[in-house]
Amino acid sequence: MTTSNQDKSLREKRAEKRKEEILEAAFGFFASKGYDQTSMEEIAEAALLTRAGLYKHFSDKASLLGDLRKWKVQALRQRLEHSLKDKKSFEEKLHCYIAQILIFQTENQGAFRVLFTASNLSELREERAFEPIGDFLRQILGEAQKLGKVSKDLKIDELAPLVASIFFKNDLAQNLLGYKSETTLERDIWLLERLLLKGIQP
DSSP states (O other): OOHHHHHHHHHHHHHHHHHHHHHHHHHHHHHHHOSTTOOHHHHHHHTTOOHHHHHHHOSSHHHHHHHHHHHHHHHHHHHHHHHHTTOOSHHHHHHHHHHHHHHHHHHTTTHHHHHHHHHHSTTTTTOOTTHHHHHHHHHHHHHHHHTTSSOTTSOHHHHHHHHHHHTTHHHHIIIIISSOOOOOHHHHHHHHHHHHHHOSOO
8 A cells, every 4th residue: 555545544544533523422412402402513612623623524413413323323233233143043133133222222322312303304304324224123024924923914014113113112101101111121122022022911
């Protein structure tokens, strides 16, 4: 590699690292204060940038949120790929998928609330950012259906969104029932597996 190419590669790595620092700073504000209540000035200050410096990386707050969504979804996609690659049975794959989604939520408090905010913005609505995560679930359920472990009466494209919605029970409990679930991560994984594999009958 020539010196000029080495310098370019180093500059690209520095720029990528700087961008990640900005996204991390933005995520902290979006998760704690909300997207609408967060200003670009706050993000710039947290990332040790001037406002003008921040705008060199992102043209506006919506584009920053769009890149943040791609960054977080990519991290989750890679996590799922790595965890699922050696799983053979439907039960193993389902357990792995449930566990990784819930662990991701625990490690990134408020992440999905932020990411769903992006989906509601007119500037970002057309981007199908979550599709790779849904593809894993559709594939797991589709393979299980072929093996007779999921009823043939069920359409995978109808079942997958319903199953996916269960992962956000804490936000739903807070908004619909007025309280936050106090169950542990391990209990949540068990509850979801129990519900999806055996239903609610004794």
